[in-house]
Amino acid sequence: MLFLVAALLLFGAVLGTVAHAPLTFTAVAAAVIAGWLGIFALRERHARRHSSTH
Structure with missing residues (x-):
């Protein structure tokens, strides 16, 4: 919940x-x-494709 409040405050400032x-x-x-x-x-x-085959 704190993360959501911080994200909304940052979004408002931006x-x-x-x-x-x-x-x-x-x-x-x-x-x-x-x-x-x-x-x-x-x-x-690209990284996911190569890591899944090895």
Whole structure:
């Protein structure tokens, strides 16, 4: 429960910051985060495929 409260507080702080940031900065930051998450997902998928065969 404490984790959920902390996550919601962090989420609120981030959304509050984004609301005051310029749109171009928000778009660039969103693209960087999406790219990072995509690379992470591909690496995890690649690692799971190779670890399940050995």
